[in-house]
Amino acid sequence: xxxxxxxxxDLFTRMVRVRTFEDLTTVNFASGDMPGFLHLSQGEEAVxxxxxxxxxxxxxxxxxxxxxxxxIAKGADLNPMMAELFGRxxxxxxxxxxxxxxxxxxxxCMGSNGIVGEGMRIALGTAFAQKYQxxxxxxxxxxxxxxxxxxxxxxxxxxxxVLKLPLIFVCSINLYAQMTPKSDHIAIENVSDRAAGxxxxxxxxxxxxxxxxxxxxxxxxxxxRSGKGPYLIEAKTYRHHGHFExxxxxxxxxxxxxxxxxxxxxxxxxxxxKKEGVLDAKGIKAIKDEATKAVEGAVDFAxxxxxxxxxxxxxxxxx
Amino acid sequence: xAKPVKFQWAINHAIAxxxxxxxxxxIIGEDVGKPGGPFGVTRGLxxxxxxxxxxxxxxxxxxxxxxxxxxxxxxLRPVAEIMFMNFITLVxxxxxNQGSKMRWMFGGQVKxxxxxxxxxxxxxxxxxxxxxxxxxxxxxMPGMKVVMPSTxxxxxxxxxxxxxxxxxxxxxxxxSSYGLKxxxxxxxxxxxxxxxxxxxxxxxxxxxxxxxxxxxxAEKACKTLEGEGIKAELIDLLTVNPLDMETIYASVKKxxxxxxxxxxxxxxxxxxxxxxxxxxxxxxxxxAPVARVAAPFTHIAxxxxxxxxxxxxxxxxxxxxxxxxG
Numbered sequence: 001x002x003x004x005x006x007x008x009x010d011l012f013t014r015m016v017r018v019r020t021f022e023d024l025t026t027v028n029f030a031s032g033d034m035p036g037f038l039h040l041s042q043g044e045e046a047v048x049x050x051x052x053x054x055x056x057x058x059x060x061x062x063x064x065x066x067x068x069x070x071x072i073a074k075g076a077d078l079n080p081m082m083a084e085l086f087g088r089x090x091x092x093x094x095x096x097x098x099x100x101x102x103x104x105x106x107x108x109c110m111g112s113n114g115i116v117g118e119g120m121r122i123a124l125g126t127a128f129a130q131k132y133q134x135x136x137x138x139x140x141x142x143x144x145x146x147x148x149x150x151x152x153x154x155x156x157x158x159x160x161x162v163l164k165l166p167l168i169f170v171c172s173i174n175l176y177a178q179m180t181p182k183s184d185h186i187a188i189e190n191v192s193d194r195a196a197g198x199x200x201x202x203x204x205x206x207x208x209x210x211x212x213x214x215x216x217x218x219x220x221x222x223x224x225r226s227g228k229g230p231y232l233i234e235a236k237t238y239r240h241h242g243h244f245e246x247x248x249x250x251x252x253x254x255x256x257x258x259x260x261x262x263x264x265x266x267x268x269x270x271x272x273x274k275k276e277g278v279l280d281a282k283g284i285k286a287i288k289d290e291a292t293k294a295v296e297g298a299v300d301f302a303x304x305x306x307x308x309x310x311x312x313x314x315x316x317x318x319x
Numbered sequence: 320x321a322k323p324v325k326f327q328w329a330i331n332h333a334i335a336x337x338x339x340x341x342x343x344x345x346i347i348g349e350d351v352g353k354p355g356g357p358f359g360v361t362r363g364l365x366x367x368x369x370x371x372x373x374x375x376x377x378x379x380x381x382x383x384x385x386x387x388x389x390x391x392x393x394x395l396r397p398v399a400e401i402m403f404m405n406f407i408t409l410v411x412x413x414x415x416n417q418g419s420k421m422r423w424m425f426g427g428q429v430k431x432x433x434x435x436x437x438x439x440x441x442x443x444x445x446x447x448x449x450x451x452x453x454x455x456x457x458x459x460m461p462g463m464k465v466v467m468p469s470t471x472x473x474x475x476x477x478x479x480x481x482x483x484x485x486x487x488x489x490x491x492x493x494x495s496s497y498g499l500k501x502x503x504x505x506x507x508x509x510x511x512x513x514x515x516x517x518x519x520x521x522x523x524x525x526x527x528x529x530x531x532x533x534x535x536x537a538e539k540a541c542k543t544l545e546g547e548g549i550k551a552e553l554i555d556l557l558t559v560n561p562l563d564m565e566t567i568y569a570s571v572k573k574x575x576x577x578x579x580x581x582x583x584x585x586x587x588x589x590x591x592x593x594x595x596x597x598x599x600x601x602x603x604x605x606x607a608p609v610a611r612v613a614a615p616f617t618h619i620a621x622x623x624x625x626x627x628x629x630x631x632x633x634x635x636x637x638x639x640x641x642x643x644x645g
Contacts, residue, residue, distance in 0.1 A: 093428070096423060096424055097424050097425060105392075111392075111425065114416070115416050118412065121382050121384075125395075128395075130393070132390075152382070152385070155381055155382035156385070159376060159382045162377055163374070316427040318486050319432075
């Protein structure tokens with residue numbers, strides 16, 4: 001598909017914002033200023049930005065415990081996101097959720113999830129509501145290949161297909177289910193083959209090629225908007241960091257990370273944009289500087305935000 | 320005007336009235352649409368409201384309740400059926416980790432207005448996989464409600480209240496009560512408030528607390544006791560999350576004695592919580608230990624004699640009450 005210059009710059013900017021946010025989060029977490037568990041998605045930005053970059057604000061996403069990338073790419077404000085990671089009252093969930101349970105409903109980010117696969121079951125409901133309310137909005141649910149081992153994957157895909165729900169299943173193949181390599185827990189090469197079992201399209205895309213992801217996401221969104229039911233995108237990519245921050249990653253074969261870093265989605269796209277004359281070195285730097293400024297501003301905002309009062313523990317339990 | 324309505328039709332009427340009132344209410348589950356529900360409770364709803372609002376699904380309990388969470392967060396008000404309560408084990412995840420936590424966890428960004436119906440089938444020889452009462456699992460979950468209607472009137476009133484509630488509600492209906500008939504005012508908006516117990520019989524000598532289908536057994540026991548000069552006050556909890564302790568306190572202040580009867584196991588049952596709360600709060604008002612009549616710590620048999628041994632009944636309750644009357 002032909003992608004406009006403005007869209008290319010937009011997609012690049014989304015990826016850079018995600019990377020910058022997560023790199024600075026790594027630093028703040030390591031310094032001990034950030035409570036809780038942290039799972040980062042460096043290396044997988046093209047999947048988040050390629051899909052979310054093709055969506056409308058009114059479309060919805062559900063994501064995983066490794067969900068910052070999707071939420072930033074969907075358009076969430078960085079300040080309340082960072083405050084949430086610091087557990088502060090100005091966080092998007094008032095400091096109750098932290099990294100693993102983020103939601104930012106106004107931008108359609110309906111929830112991360114600490115339970116692998118569960119986002120798929122809940123995403124059914126938003127897709128159902130979009131259809132029930134006769135909108136042509138769609139929902140995308142992100143998950144890793146590890147989640148395809150859960151009953152949630154089968155139940156949700158089958159239900160979405162039976163009820164013809166506008167639900168895009170986005171499987172980010174980052175080669176590890178926590179610490180277990182893909183070949184040890186999936187008996188087939190391509191997860192997309194499973195879509196045939198539900199009578200839905202299933203496609204493979206290079207998850208480090210943002211334009212390829214964007215093009216496939218557009219096809220999936222068109223399919224869902226026109227009422228044809230679910231669609232599966234299998235994006236083959238790689239997780240640069242461990243399962244969690246602090247994971248020694250001793251399960252990785254030597255040289256694997258280095259090999260994938262040569263295919264870094266941001267570096268690849270940067271080179272392409274320069275070659276095509278879409279952006280020059282100055283333009284690239286401006287985007288990166290802007291992202292750094294925004295993320296540093298978010299850290300500053302978060303640090304200045306008060307800790308929640310202990311009374312917050314008892315608020316909003318019931319509506 | 321009031322006319323006698325069967326328990327199962329009281330549920331049906333409540334759902335239909337709410338679906339007429341609010342276009343965001345829909346029913347979903349296995350067999351709820353075209354088949355009209357495994358025992359006919361949702362019969363006719365698909366004819367009036369269409370397949371878009373009476374949705375048949377695959378046998379995927381987790382996906383049904385997961386869908387409820389997502390649909391509720393997106394502005395709808397689902398009413399799901401999960402059939403027998405034992406199947407609720409397949410959706411503990413969606414209740415415990417998702418629906419009940421979502422509002423608090425997301426800082427109040429969403430509401431979770433959905434209802435899940437589940438049926439208990441004690442007394443039918445339905446055996447180990449179809450007869451359980453698991454309400455105490457959900458009674459200890461913050462962020463949700465659990466109701467257990469016992470009469471046609473409360474079946475209707477609690478269903479309507481549950482559908483209008485902005486929180487996840489587990490609605491537990493006893494199969495053995497489906498045939499009960501009671502006059503229900505026509506045309507009135509029958510609402511039974513969630514979180515409020517009912518004083519079914521007034522008395523002064525002992526407080527008997529019951530829940531769900533055992534209300535009938537408890538009423539029988541109260542009659543027997545009355546014949547022997549013991550005036551029992553009968554409280555039907557109706558809601559087990561949140562528990563209406565105020566109504567219980569008021570009664571115990573009057574009677575100074577309390578026996579709790581439920582179909583679920585005695586160990587870790589609702590009775591354990593009520594008894595613990597009473598000894599913490601009402602110690603000085605009690606003239607006898609708080610007693611429990613509940614199921615033993617074993618499994619439910621389909622075999623009639625073994626099943627009879629398992630479940631509490633009027634006789635077991637009478638014996639226990641006499642024991643604590645000293």
